[in-house]
Amino acid sequence: MAAGYEGKSHLVWYNSDNPDTTLEQTVKKVMKRDEPIFLYRCGSKVQSPPTRYYWRMMDELRIYKLELKDGE
Helix, strand or coil: CCCCCCCCCCEEECCCCCCCCCHHHHHHHHHHHCEEEEEECCCCCCCCCCCCEEEEEECCCCEEEEEECCCC
């Protein structure tokens, strides 16, 4: 909201203790639409990001935003 974005965004609920194998495909599909993707980590680690991307932690809420690495 602070950035002025009013389109679709996606929240991925990721449990590293019981990973869902379809999440990686879903993330790649959404990336093609250039819509923001957020991840909530409820296990001990985050889902592996796609090549050239990383998960940036937002504050201390265990919510991560998928972002393109600098220079990519």
